[in-house]
Amino acid sequence: ETGVTQTPRHLVMGMTNKKSLKCEQHLGHNAMYWYKQSAKKPLELMFVYNFKEQTENNSVPSRFSPECPNSSHLFLHLHTLQPEDSALYLCASSPSGLAYEQYFGPGTRLTVT
């Protein structure tokens, strides 16, 4: 266990549905991240929060909406997704600072039908 949990682990949703992914870290970190992992592609950074403030939005479509109510929780709200959004969504956390490694959750496997 890395101290980062994600729920649900698997999600199947239609293109018109609205769902949310949840991430929680128990490590006392101040930075949290959302990544998208697709087969044969580099890990794609989506959003970064530092001390609850969004510091990076990597040109992510508006159908993905992040929320960080506190330093321990991170949400990714999903609506009107496309089939190409099917992927493994990984949450990570780290101490603030460039030299620190990230701690990843197990991911949510999302399938859009």
Next chain:
Amino acid sequence: AQSVAQPEDQVNVAEGNPLTVKCTYSVSGNPYLFWYVQYPNRGLQFLLKYITGDNLVKGSYGFEAEFNKSQTCFHLKKPSALVCDSALYFCAVRAAYSGGYQKVTFGTGTKLQVIP
């Protein structure tokens, strides 16, 4: 723009033999370099990092990596491979700027298969 290249999609090695997983990077200024491993149905797990100092870095599970600035590479190595080392390995780079947030860039990953 910074980038990471992992030139091999897959590396096969016999159990007990030494293994190398290659990584080259491009970044402005000095780099922070990381290796992560991903087992099936799991998130990425940190193995080791180079920040500064000794070019040879030792990490978890007997892995090590050597920072080579002139060749801009950071290859992952292990003297004797185990079957349980079979997994997906990711190299990552971050610019070591002193001010402001700097994003981490990951490679595409290399699948390591250790053959019994």
